[in-house]
Amino acid sequence: MRGALPIVDLSADRVAVAAGIRAACRDSGFFYLAGHGVPDELLARLDAASREFFALPEDEKLEIAMVRGGRAWRGFFPVGGELTSGRPDLKEGLYFGADLPADDPRVLAGLPLHGSNLYPRQVPELAALVPAYLAALTGVAQEVMRGVAVSLDLPEDYFADGYTADPTVLFRIFHYPPSPAGDDGWGVGEHTDYGLLTLLAQDGNGGLQVRTPAGWIDAPPVPGTFVCNIGDMLDRLTGGYYRSTPHRVRNVSGNERLSFPFFFDPAFSAEVPPLPGRAREGADGRPRWDGQDLRVFTGTYGDYLLGKVGKVFPELRGEVL
Ligand SMILES: O=C(O)CCC(=O)C(=O)O
Numbered sequence: 001m002r003g004a005l006p007i008v009d010l011s012a013d014r015v016a017v018a019a020g021i022r023a024a025c026r027d028s029g030f031f032y033l034a035g036h037g038v039p040d041e042l043l044a045r046l047d048a049a050s051r052e053f054f055a056l057p058e059d060e061k062l063e064i065a066m067v068r069g070g071r072a073w074r075g076f077f078p079v080g081g082e083l084t085s086g087r088p089d090l091k092e093g094l095y096f097g098a099d100l101p102a103d104d105p106r107v108l109a110g111l112p113l114h115g116s117n118l119y120p121r122q123v124p125e126l127a128a129l130v131p132a133y134l135a136a137l138t139g140v141a142q143e144v145m146r147g148v149a150v151s152l153d154l155p156e157d158y159f160a161d162g163y164t165a166d167p168t169v170l171f172r173i174f175h176y177p178p179s180p181a182g183d184d185g186w187g188v189g190e191h192t193d194y195g196l197l198t199l200l201a202q203d204g205n206g207g208l209q210v211r212t213p214a215g216w217i218d219a220p221p222v223p224g225t226f227v228c229n230i231g232d233m234l235d236r237l238t239g240g241y242y243r244s245t246p247h248r249v250r251n252v253s254g255n256e257r258l259s260f261p262f263f264f265d266p267a268f269s270a271e272v273p274p275l276p277g278r279a280r281e282g283a284d285g286r287p288r289w290d291g292q293d294l295r296v297f298t299g300t301y302g303d304y305l306l307g308k309v310g311k312v313f314p315e316l317r318g319e320v321l
């Protein structure tokens, strides 16, 4: 398997960016994003602090276990604690999101997935680096969504003025231990992402695989870029014209792999019906990888997300649902 995803340079002119996004989203739904302006140094510091955290003894990491985050769904989960498509993943991780104070009306109302982040006392830098990274990536994601809007012949601020005026932002830091030789398990099993857009930073170890129309290919790290892919909500908005594409991870590098997926999604309370004029555009009759028909779903993005969360963290279902 050879890496073959296209590169979109976000610093190019808007028309070129939109054309690159359109071509990539009509093909595999994945591309590398260059010219994004996020300093290497911020990522290097985040990587170093994250490695320091994951190297701690398990009982110290469990001081901020996700069960302590309750309905906010934040904190640490251990290896095997998350399921993808029903199977435990060979990874551990940290979950973060928009940091809301206890007196925020959404927190007071007990809205699931809303609340404050849990940071480890042992690595205090994370409490500064994570918010800085979320702010930087939110700006990048809004810019990519401008390109997506233009690529769909919409006004460039179509998303920024609507679905992503108050986006749902989730951020994870994953640590994948090396896969034991001959092991056929996955670091993350085959899945699509739930929302609009994912921006993934990965370290130098590789391991991400993408299911393109021509079969599975590797998406190896390309220095200075993020891997960008679209999620189920953009698939649904475009009636399948842009497809959210299955991907998975197996860390066969023999090293400790870190990745940093940032999810940029519609407002929690937004309903996400097909865009005008695009309801049937992509209806090419090809069944989706998991047999689900995204157009059938009714409800808000929050409802969709909570349905997914209940499946990946069954032991938290009582907390968040
Ligand atoms: O770790 C990776 O490279 C990908 C993670 C991923 O696909 C996800 O969190 O949705």
Ligand SMILES: [Fe+2]
Binding pocket: 191, 192, 193, 198, 247
């Ligand atoms: Fe993913």
